Amino acid sequence: MCPAPLSANAPRGFIIPIGGGEDRVKERHIHRRFVELSGGTGADIVVIPTASELESTGQDYNRIFRDLGAAEVDFLPITRRADCDNPRYLEMLDRATGIFLTGGNQLRLSTILGGTGIAQRIRRRNAAGVHVAGTSAGASIMSEHMIAGGDSNSSPVEGAVSLAPGLGLTNAVIIDQHFTQRNRLGRLLSASSYNPFLIGLGIDEDTAAFIGPDGVFEVVGSGTVTVVDASELTHSSMWEARPGQALTLLGLKVHVMGEGCRYDLNGRHAFAPDVHAAFCTLPNEKVSTH
């Protein structure tokens, strides 16, 4: 699905894919920034723990966001499609200033939420300015095209990755998580190469991309976001490769981005952290801010 149309009055909310394994105990930079963005002590956070099969997941995140000062925190105990008709859940989403999708299995998320009023409401609320964060499986589901599964620890090979339709909050990127930790460059490259218009985002654990309404994201956390830009590919063997055969992909542009770096998804340009703006930008180039 394409992103829901914007309302006339408000910019789109942030979209915040997190690579999983984020710090929940110490500084909690990523969760803290999400709460602040969502209104701080005025924040109303709704957690969707559907990706997880653990009963405690919803409560765990309730505690984290309360500890960080959010005024209201609650979770939607959705475990099957029938739960998605509950009008109380839709009301909760209508009041929310921030929505959080937990980790687990992204196919649980897409098969339970897909095509329901809950999915529609998340998309509409994001278009109306509500911020949506998701970690691990909750990060993968955010884009129109979702990495449903595939081989870790593999060169890019034909058949290394399977795609499924995601929530469609953005159609500019395809997201992989636990990126360095699970050696997923091969499958992200395979995914990007199906159609090089997609920008691949490989997000490490304890790391997030805060994608602003202007299409510029900033990296927050202790790892890196690896951006794969295949738009200048000079050759791809994807269409003719045999199943399992190693792919050839010539002319990839890759940026490895640590904390504070920004990337403009529209202009496909990477910016070093602000302190180095003078060094990293070319003459006559405008640094995007948000």
Add this chain to the structure above:
Amino acid sequence: MCPAPLSANAPRGFIIPIGGGEDRVKERHIHRRFVELSGGTGADIVVIPTASELESTGQDYNRIFRDLGAAEVDFLPITRRADCDNPRYLEMLDRATGIFLTGGNQLRLSTILGGTGIAQRIRRRNAAGVHVAGTSAGASIMSEHMIAGGDSNSSPVEGAVSLAPGLGLTNAVIIDQHFTQRNRLGRLLSASSYNPFLIGLGIDEDTAAFIGPDGVFEVVGSGTVTVVDASELTHSSMWEARPGQALTLLGLKVHVMGEGCRYDLNGRHAFAPDVHAAFCTLPNEKVSTH
């Protein structure tokens, strides 16, 4: 050390780093091509098993190269620096048409062979046209700057990789092996970013780069060679990163190259396999051949 000066009469021999784990039993494409390049039924192959601590390694490779039809095969049982003074070994290298460095530990290779007559003779013979192949540790040692060790499964971080002087058959590249299988992109990126003039070659298992005397290499094998070209880097945080901090590297060019692809180390240009030459080359661009 820089590559030894060329003789007036002969082109330099091929330099053939192999990513380890190459097929030794079935088709043996890589070993077969090395034997053919070295003269086929007229080949005289000398194996240097010094990287390995297994006593059987030399004999194992003797058998492989004999099976593939080489006329003469022998190995140098060098296990300590004093062995390197043996004049018979130098004579064997003088007669060889191909030299093969086995896998094991590249620091064993560099600490035992470094600065001895054996190392000097390998360099001189390669400059005079003798082909030198090496697998795993034997691949790492080939370049002037060698990856001695470091973290696999890591984002590029300050301190993730340690370098040491290698054999210096080439100074254009820095080589990592078991590349995808051991998730070594992070450490190759760290190594390349110390000084972006180095082209990083990440070589998968059962895969080799046949680097010709014209500086063009061809990929042979079932995996890929990942080329990291950092020469157009717009920003690197390497000089200022704290130990263990994730690095920012913006503007990397990356090519993932399957069998039959070629790369020109001088012009820094990747070519798809010959059947696609017309598609992948730009107008007025000459396809290098060897």
